[in-house]
Amino acid sequence: MPNARSISRYTSEWLLLGATLLVSALTIAYFFHAMRVEIDKREHERLSTQARVMHDLLAGQIDTINRTLIGIRDEWPLWHAEVDGVAHAKRQLKIFEDAMPYVRTLLILDAQGNTLAANHEQLMGKNFRERDYFQTVAKNPNIDTLYLGPPFKSALGVFGMNLVRMLPGANGEFAGIVSATLDPEGITHVLDSVRYAPDIWTALAHGDGKLFLMVPARDALLGTDLAKPGSLFSRHRDSGQLASVMTDTVMLTGEKRILAMHTLQPPALKMNKPLVIGISRDLGAMYAKWYQEAALVGGIYALFMAITVYGLFLTQRQRRRAQTAAAVAHDALAASEHFMHALIDIIPGMVGYWSAELRCGFSNRAYQEWFGKSPEMMRGIHIQELMGEVLFKKNESLIRAALRGEYQRFERTLTKADGSTGYTWAHYIPDKVDDKVRGFFVMVSDITELKQAQFDLERLNTQLTLRSAEAEAASRAKSSFVANMSHEIRTPMNAVLGLLQLLQLTKLDVRQLDYVQKAQGAAQALLAILNDILDYSKVEAGKLELDDAPLHLDKLLRNLSVVLSSTLQRRQVEVLFQIDPGIARTLRGDGMRLQQVLLNLAGNAIKFTEHGEVVIALNLLEVAPKSDPNGPNTQRIEFSVRDTGIGIPADRLAAVFQGFTQAETSTSRRYGGTGLGLAISQRLVRLMGGELAVESTPGKGSRFHFAIDFCRDDESGVFEHQAAKSATSHVLPHVLRLLIVDDNPTACEVLAAVAKSFGWQADVATSGLQAIERLREVEAAGQPPFDVICVDWIMPGMDGWETIAHIRTDHAGHLPAILMITAHGRELITQQSAEQSQALDGLLTKPITPSMLFDAVMQATQGELVAQKFDVDGRSDNSVHSVRPLAGLRILVVEDNPLNQQVAGELLVSVGAEVEVAADGRQGIVRVKTATVPFDVILMDIQMPDMDGYTATRILRTEEGVTTPIIAMTANALSSDREACLAAGMNDHIGKPFNIRELTELVLRYCRNNATDQGSATLPALLASPEPFTELPPQPEGFDLAGALARVDGNCSLFASFIRRFDTDRLTMLAAAAAALRQGDRIAAARVMHTLKGLAATLGAKALARQAAEAEAAFKAVADHDDERDKQRLTELGEGLDAAAAVLRTTADAFDPPHAPPTKDAENVENVPLHHDKVLEHLDELDALLGANNMRALDVFASLKREAGGIFAEHLAILDAALLKLDFAAAREKIAHLKESLTQ
16 A cells, blocks of 8 residues: 555645646636736727717707707797798798708797697697696796706607707797707617627617617617616716716616716706716627637636646556555455454354364464463463363363364363363364364353353242242132122122212201212222122132023113113213114023123223214024924024224234223323223123124224124014014004104114014105105105104204104194104203103104114004103102202302392292302302302303303313303303303303293202202192282283293292382493493493393393394494494384383282381381391391392391381381392491491
């Protein structure tokens, strides 16, 4: 390889060559730079000369034109005085035009711009007053000035520019102008004459910057303003010099050019504006020859440089090759030797060579370290000296055999140099050349660690065998122990549950009852977990035995349907049964364990499915014949549970059947559970002779399935289908026709298959509209009508109730039996009105078994109505309710309107509730947070100032963690409002005006467990209206006093108090709306109208409620409103309000006549009656209730008025006024004054 000296030489050669090439390049560059400077200088001078030539030519022409204009100006009075002066003037102008090639038009205009004389006849009589050149002279007349007008485009589309002189009057005043229009063609010849190269263009521009002419012609640029900031024209004009030469980019065209400009404005002519002459060359064209020569010389130089560099490179490469060849041979030998030594040293064992004389030829590091020798000591040592006498004697026969050419291998236990014992595996390999042994190689592997590991493994295997036996024994003992503990664990847990149920029958306050119920729930959850563990342990211990008893599939599936429908809650999941009609009705097997498996699988499917469907299918796979040819004996049935849930990842499928393992393993524990359900189900299925399997796709769902062989019970027939056909034939004289309406195609398919298996005709529709259209098609085609229509309740677009309403309207003449299908149970049906309930002939709760469908159809075709069979709770009509059904319940009413507070509060108090009020959402939150005893339910108004009901509910749910049921109250009863309430976190929705019965039932639905049983009368008995008012006052059209009275359960005095409060507040509400409109707050005005609408509806003033609703809608339309119409609307509303108030006042006086004024005896407060202490006690109680905003204060005050008598009538009247307005703060002040008076 090259040494440092040769490298220095190579570098010097390159440096010398580089310097030579650099000097040459600099010389060439300097030459071409000088050439470019010379070209630039030459073109500067040449363009300046050409610009000056154009300047002189045009200056002479302009001087000639100026003198001509002066002559015309001076001769015009003489021409004009002649008889044919105008004709003479025109002839003279024509002569001037012919004499001046640069002039196109000559004009004489009067002071109004009219043409007096022209060299062209067609210009006579025209007015040019609007031309810039005329306006310039007219505005600044000066007889000595030669005016240069800006370029303009004539009517013929040709650009022109005028030289103008003022035409004076008799007294030197402005009398017109004499104008000469420059001829572009003549001037073009001048501009073109100076172009000495094709890339040159010349231009003439007005002094203000507008371009007049350009050669070569570029018509699109004529008239363009050149005086833009930074342009070459602006830089020339701003320089103040008459001539300049610049090199830059021309703004007008974007070209890189050299431009010479010359300003034409001879002082003698006294021109108001100059002309600017320009001539330029394209830099690319100007330097084109220079570029060519530079490229040629540069190419030659580059070629020369490449040849010299490559020549030097080749020379040095040949020299390097010669030097490298010698170095490579030397290095290869050294590398080979080094490699061999390194290879031998890194071999994990001892390697050496012994000659025929038993002298060491070489040894690796491991060999040397084993015997504790250095490389120098090992070289030439005799083998006997190295091994020692004893070891040499052991190996001598092997060594001799190797020297005879025989390969030897053996294991040895050796003592190392440090005294430790080592284990080796040795090889003696003969070194033969021409069949003569020159010596032998030794390769010895140290297997001490491997041998030690072998000893350790043997010990561990012995210990593992013992531990496995112990673990198996312990596992068997554990499983046996846990399985035997079933009775011992369940007994105390069942006792705890029983005692908790008994405890609930004792007298408990609300908090104690809450604690007991939570303890009961926790105990039931614990018992369920214990049952799973005990079942799992029983299976493991082999102690779970299956029953062999009649298994009624229909009963099993009905029970499964009840349990699963109760677990759905508000999930958007449909559970469906899909049952093969060939399956026997009664089989033999363990029904309880089969139900446990199906319940586990279906429960899991529902738990892991947010929306969609869960299908439980029973399919008959095969039938094994009896020895008796009468019929099949064994049926192989496949049970499957398919869902559309979250699915199971592929890596979790194998683990889902392991104990205490779940498919969803995140730490969030979103789905809960012990992880034993599938493990128990798998083991139960195996006990029944099947194998539970699963297929799943994440995000799409799962399918669990197993197949079991069942023996038919001797009494079994097929699954009711033959009986169904027979029974149907007795009810109807024709084949029963069934229409199934469900938006879920799977549900339609399943139900239609069941119906057809009964021998019925089944048709399907996937929406309410499709069902209505199908009924019309059948009627139009003259086909037999449908006997039964099964309608799903919840469908998009048109739901079940709306579909039924349309069917009843369209087919009143022949109304088929109607069955409602729902996934939420019978209790929800009773939430509908009585009219809606009467529209039904039966109810089917999903999942539906074949017998459930059959029974429902049979009952419906015999005329039994669901509405006659079930009351509010799905129980019979004699179910017991409380005399005061809301007794024991604490209710918070959040409502901003005092009258609405009174209506809701007093109605709820009348049925036993303890009521507190809050004026808006913010106060409601404070009441909930500071309550010493939690509220059982919250009634929340939606539209309130400061904080509405939606916001308050969200804060209570998300920030405060409140789980108390919240029921919305609003005059808007649309389905969209209900959805908005549920979305905000509310539990339910009730529209204003509400009925006390409906409100009570709704509250009890969420708080039944918290109500205190205070009697045995039924709810209908309690809420039954008292004797109706025998004669209602006269009521004009637009009133429903009877309906309004029914809403307060016939309480005339309570209704009268509501009317009087409304009469007090009505003007305030109207004034508030007017004030809001004046301030531009239409939303606030709409909120007042919303309140008025609800109050009017509550009091039966339907016409006034409609007026308020229209005003509310108008005020909400912020984008499109009419202030005058709003004022008119308020005026009309005020008139309607006055009229309604008059009718309502009459009604109030009839229902509750005003009391007579107090007597003078009552005015003397000193005469305290005997029940003085009782009155003070009532006042203390009343004060405490008012401080807590508790509506029970109204009951206490009523009791106080009865006991106090007339002597306190005046004081109580003041207190009565404050309570009527629900102004609890003012009422407390009155109580303080009254108590002070009573104690003096």
